[in-house]
Amino acid sequence: MKTQLPKDRAPSIRDVARLAGVSHQTVSRVLNNHPSIRETTRARVTAVMEELQYRPNRAARMLVTRHSRTIGVLSSTSAQYGPASAIAAIEDAAREAGYYVNTANLSTVDQESISGALGHLMDQAIEGLVVIAPQVRVFDVLARMSIDVPYVSLQSTGHAGQRALSVDQIAGARMATRHLIELGHREIIHLAGPQDWIEAEARMRGFLGEIDSAELPTNPPVLGDWTANFGFRAGRELLRTREFSAVFAANDEMALGLLHAFRDAGLDIPRDVSVVGFDDIPDAQHWWPPLTTVRQDFREIGRRAVEVLLGEVSGNPVAARLQLLPELVVRGSTGRARSLAGSVTQA
Amino acid sequence: MKTQLPKDRAPSIRDVARLAGVSHQTVSRVLNNHPSIRETTRARVTAVMEELQYRPNRAARMLVTRHSRTIGVLSSTSAQYGPASAIAAIEDAAREAGYYVNTANLSTVDQESISGALGHLMDQAIEGLVVIAPQVRVFDVLARMSIDVPYVSLQSTGHAGQRALSVDQIAGARMATRHLIELGHREIIHLAGPQDWIEAEARMRGFLGEIDSAELPTNPPVLGDWTANFGFRAGRELLRTREFSAVFAANDEMALGLLHAFRDAGLDIPRDVSVVGFDDIPDAQHWWPPLTTVRQDFREIGRRAVEVLLGEVSGNPVAARLQLLPELVVRGSTGRARSLAGSVTQA
DNA sequence: CAGCGCGTTGTGAACGGTCACAATTGTGAT
């Protein structure tokens, strides 16, 4: 009982029109549910569409409307938990809003790689861009290429000219640091992330700010690369060269490496050293000891990014609160300070 | 010194043509580097393109050629390390080949969600599909929707009618199990993944096969959900209800949960219990104790998936070996068997 | 010198939607 079609191509709007006995424009109107269509006509057209399994051709629509309904995501290290779950959330939210998502990964952060990825996205005629690789340099390139689409950046704490949407990294870092101070630690070392990452720099600022408020001696931070491997090596190095009773790592992975190194050296955590991480990835509660860390909700950030971006795209900006507050989660890796190699002179 | 353009729109092929003093078709030929173009003409056209910052309109091209140069990725749990790094690798490889990637996530695995995601991808006119959510049901829906594009599935060990590309899960599971047997363990429990996951089922088959070859008693596996939280609860439950000296977990996350539970119960690993995982995620080497596990190279799988898929798409299938061999990585979470609560009767 | 063939370039029509505008139909008031 199927209606035969002349062409072998996918059915077009005109095929539907012919079979429904209307003009192609009417079909188009049904498609975009235009208000003034008689209910009976709409039903007839819809029926034919159903029968033909009609699917609008996105390319054609895109050609004339100049809307791709696609947003781009620029990301690095997208295999890590944080970025990965943010991306997943972005995709979900975008799809829900009828948008498509295209992701480009940055293998390296040289300018060529960045502009290559950006070019790839621009070819797609993206209408908006989410930047999850908040290295400073990315924004330079973004500016230089005169990208004309609106963009949001995750976790960049107001660095760019555009809207930035983020968990308040500075507040989070202060919470972590204050927690250690309140436990009586005075010699606290910060294992920071790469300093061309805006969020790494923000966490460092938060750390230094809090240390400063407490009028504690300033220990030079160690600059890491986010990985557990680095944390491990840094931990060994620290034991050889520094005096401290606590470390605040800029992310959970590096904290894990620290735990490993300290344990290998025969130290008891948190009796001998306290460790705080940042992110609260799902594994962290199962580590040994379970990690005290600062939780940020990556999925929520992703969702909001899309919300803000689509608001921007459609011309009526969302007045959403752009800063989310992170939350300190105290577990077994932190405890009261006692003397290890140095520290503890206080009241 | 810039040449003024009449329109405010992005420059088109005809704008370039006019300025270069050629026909639009010639410009098109340059674009697709057609052989018979005089070198001088090509140079002239290229120069104008450069000056105008011309970018071909993908929608227009797509409309007429019916090629989207886009491949789709259907994935679930894309925040986990394995899928996430495979996706990243897919994107890299695709971009290198001049293709675009569109990902759709499965929040739930009901049929509606699956066909919704698939529909989203089909709207994009994808030319090929990579399935990373190898639940059996996905393939049912795939068949029912009569998806007409070629697809590869990751880690599905030859379940589907189409090409499957994977690490040999069965071999990996056998390696892990054999390792435990060789250490003298006789009461080995398998903490399996959800059985609607093809790879979970394959790992279970490998485990059972190896147990069978060694003529050991068969312990009923425990069915989990891949998460560390589940592993933790399962670990506590096992200690209450079962006798065993080793557990083979179907992935590293669940193994982590086990370690946590066993440690909480005051057990020493590996003296009292041995634990093996699967995947070798980067963190696993830093856990306590460092996890013995089966390594599979997710990036490589992703790369190959694209290779195979693009071969299929372009009509000349790649004759690549589709099975990769995983590798056993022995670390601190496994050791020789001794009596715990049961077991150890052997020679 | 006509004619052939090849390399190179141009012409006009698609592709499948939307847009602007015109045309038709229906409705209520006069």
Added chain:
DNA sequence: ATCACAATTGTGACCGTTCACAACGCGCTG
């Protein structure tokens, strides 16, 4: 019944590219 006006539908052009085909120029052959 008539008219104004709104609701509904139709017509043709256009978006930017590729495709099929035609045409041009030029050297070479006979």
